[in-house]
Amino acid sequence: SHLAHRLPTQEYVQYFKHKLGRSVSWGDRMEFINGWYILLIISDMFTIVGSFIKIGIESKTLSSYDVCGILLGTSTLLVWVGVIRYLSFFQKYNILIVTLRAAFPNVIRFCCCAAAIYLGYCFCGWIVLGPYHTKFRSLSTVSECLFSLINGDDMFVTFAEMEQSGTLVWIFSQVYLYTFISLFIYMVLSLFIALITGAYDTIMVQSLHHL
Numbered sequence: 001s002h003l004a005h006r007l008p009t010q011e012y013v014q015y016f017k018h019k020l021g022r023s024v025s026w027g028d029r030m031e032f033i034n035g036w037y038i039l040l041i042i043s044d045m046f047t048i049v050g051s052f053i054k055i056g057i058e059s060k061t062l063s064s065y066d067v068c069g070i071l072l073g074t075s076t077l078l079v080w081v082g083v084i085r086y087l088s089f090f091q092k093y094n095i096l097i098v099t100l101r102a103a104f105p106n107v108i109r110f111c112c113c114a115a116a117i118y119l120g121y122c123f124c125g126w127i128v129l130g131p132y133h134t135k136f137r138s139l140s141t142v143s144e145c146l147f148s149l150i151n152g153d154d155m156f157v158t159f160a161e162m163e164q165s166g167t168l169v170w171i172f173s174q175v176y177l178y179t180f181i182s183l184f185i186y187m188v189l190s191l192f193i194a195l196i197t198g199a200y201d202t203i204m205v206q207s208l209h210h211l
Helices: 002-006 009-018 026-032 035-058 065-087 095-132 139-150 155-160 167-210
Strands: none
Touching: 035 065, 065 095, 095 139, 095 167, 139 155, 139 167, 155 167
């Protein structure tokens, strides 16, 4: 890892290939990419494009108010996120960045698996409950409803608004909602928090060993 920061990427790859006889993984090559620079470039691009659109709006040649607002608003968000970079130079303020960096790969893999189950519930609810419940009329509203249920919002209202169109559909809706809420609140969210907590505990143990 220390060698990776001293040698350019190509020399680093060639060194491992010819001297050590093994190839460098993409994960190791990604160490050469500074994410803060990418964030800065994207933020500046959004600012420049948004500023040009704003000039066009002021000169009455453009009317893309929404695009201008999104670009400038997003660039402002990225600028404030970039402030964290300067806090990372202080060890006591660096814990958030280090924890996110350590947990990110496992979190992404976990989210991919959870997303497959989530999409399955979305399509199932849309197809079966769509004709009987306003929150399941479209795929986007189904996703919004299920995401609210994960966070414990509107549970009773969702159960209460289910129309009594038939015993079979009502039983299905109860099984559908109970299994989704139980699975995602008690298992998926708990495992998600455990991944972050595990990475945090590992970072804290390593920092104590360095003291």
